[in-house]
Amino acid sequence: xxxxxxxxxxxxxxxxxxxxxxxxxxxxxxxxxxxxxxxxxxxxxxxxxxxxxxxxxxxxxxxxxxxxxxxxxxxxxxxxxxxxxxxxxxxxxxxxxxxxxxxxxxxxxxxxxxxxxxxxxxxxxxxxxxxxxxxxxxxxxxxxxxxxxxxxxxxxxxxxxxxxxxxxxxxxxxxxxxxxxxxxxxxxxxxxxxxxxxxxxxxxxxxxxxxxxxxxxxxxxxxxxxxxxxxxxxxxxxxxxxxxxxxxxxxxxxxxxxxxxxxxxxxxxxxxxxxxxxxxxxxxxxxxxxxxxxxxxxxxxxxxxxxxxxxxxxxxxxxxxxxxxxxxxxxxxxxxxxxxxxxxxxxxxxxxxxxxxxxxxxxxxxxxxxxxxxxxxxxxxxxxxxxxxxxxxxxxxxxxxxxxxxxxxxxxxxxxxxxxxxx
Numbered sequence: 144x145x146x147x148x149x150x151x152x153x154x155x156x157x158x159x160x161x162x163x164x165x166x167x168x169x170x171x172x173x174x175x176x177x178x179x180x181x182x183x184x185x186x187x188x189x190x191x192x193x194x195x196x197x198x199x200x201x202x203x204x205x206x207x208x209x210x211x212x213x214x215x216x217x218x219x220x221x222x223x224x225x226x227x228x229x230x231x232x233x234x235x236x237x238x239x240x241x242x243x244x245x246x247x248x249x250x251x252x253x254x255x256x257x258x259x260x261x262x263x264x265x266x267x268x269x270x271x272x273x274x275x276x277x278x279x280x281x282x283x284x285x286x287x288x289x290x291x292x293x294x295x296x297x298x299x300x301x302x303x304x305x306x307x308x309x310x311x312x313x314x315x316x317x318x319x320x321x322x323x324x325x326x327x328x329x330x331x332x333x334x335x336x337x338x339x340x341x342x343x344x345x346x347x348x349x350x351x352x353x354x355x356x357x358x359x360x361x362x363x364x365x366x367x368x369x370x371x372x373x374x375x376x377x378x379x380x381x382x383x384x385x386x387x388x389x390x391x392x393x394x395x396x397x398x399x400x401x402x403x404x405x406x407x408x409x410x411x412x413x414x415x416x417x418x419x420x421x422x423x424x425x426x427x428x429x430x431x432x433x434x435x436x437x438x439x440x441x442x443x444x445x446x447x448x449x450x451x452x453x454x455x456x457x458x459x460x461x462x463x464x465x466x467x468x469x470x471x472x473x474x475x476x477x478x479x480x481x482x483x484x485x486x487x488x489x490x491x492x493x494x495x496x497x498x499x500x501x502x503x504x505x506x507x508x509x510x511x512x513x514x515x516x517x518x519x520x521x522x523x524x525x526x527x528x529x530x531x532x533x534x535x536x537x538x539x540x541x542x543x544x545x546x547x548x549x550x551x552x553x554x555x556x557x558x559x560x561x562x563x564x565x566x
Contacts (some may be wrong), residue, residue: 173525212244283355
């Protein structure tokens with residue numbers, strides 16, 4: 144599982160690079176505006192109103208951010224449900240981007256809450272509303288964040304190693320997990336015990352995104368006539384769930400290619416080609432549901448109306464169609480260039496669909512207008528920059544990727560033994 148590092152190696156790449164300082168500058172600027180938001184109020188940094196209480200923070204950071212980082216959820220489902228261990232070399236980085244995506248959504252929700260001092264009511268049973276879609280979204284998102292943190296802990300545990308010497312943290316965890324005070328602090332044994340305890344966490348981590356992704360679709364069902372008929376449908380929960388899966392696969396492919404380029408390592412072409420073959424079929428199912436729903440509700444004419452809304456609808460359809468179609472071909476799936484192009488287009492198209500549902504297609508009525516302010520844009524830019532910065536640090540400091548194809552095959556072969564957690 145995640146703590147298994149045989150066949151993995153650290154990149155030892157230089158950390159203080161030009162991208163590092165650019166990301167650091169954007170992060171500090173975003174943190175500055177977050178400070179302004181909490182000292183002077185939400186109105187000082189945003190153009191939100193009673194008509195548009197949810198702006199770019201929810202549309203991008205929550206609706207899109209949680210979807211494009213469902214790679215850990217999507218890949219883990221293949222590994223642990225279908226028992227397809229060929230994808231094990233991708234799981235560490237997939238879990239990491241899922242963890243950062245959950246942090247993005249959670250931090251944006253905290254910034255977006257108008258009265259954050261009342262947020263404690265969510266944790267008080269007498270104040271909560273279990274039948275609320277927003278409550279289910281919050282429960283699923285919070286639980287998924289905790290599950291991803293626990294799943295990634297075995298990999299982070301390697302940072303505690305101090306060569307061949309016994310680490311104080313190793314000894315403490317050894318006593319807690321193994322319950323033998325006279326036993327030497329064996330990191331591998333501690334990791335095996337951690338992996339055994341994480342079986343349930345993995346199951347929860349696969350289940351929870353199903354809740355909060357479908358809840359994201361359920362939220363906009365309440366909008367009713369305020370959401371354009373092109374996007375308002377009873378299938379929103381199902382569409383959002385399927386959408387997050389193919390976006391998750393697309394993000395894993397894109398992230399792996401970019402990381403390989405940055406770290407100057409070989410591409411995981413075989414694994415990515417096998418993973419990418421699921422994407423066109425998932426998008427095809429999504430297309431069938433979308434088109435069938437439009438036909439059933441007699442909204443096909445609205446698609447070709449030629450107005451503002453039909454333009455955005457056709458844009459999302461075109462991006463997804465052009466991105467998914469090449470992946471039906473095995474030759475294109477084995478080309479890093481085409482994998483990158485297809486994954487980027489799928490992320491743009493699938494993300495635009497969610498943006499359309501939460502912002503473009505939403506119309507609260509006459510007299511209400513919304514366009515994000517500069518500070519409102521820079522807050523998510525700063526948060527994303529900070530997370531990319533942390534991701535860059537971790538992939539350079541930790542063994543996140545197998546170094547050679549032979550090592551990748553070895554990792555995939557050894558992974559079931561790690562799951563058994565036997566000495």
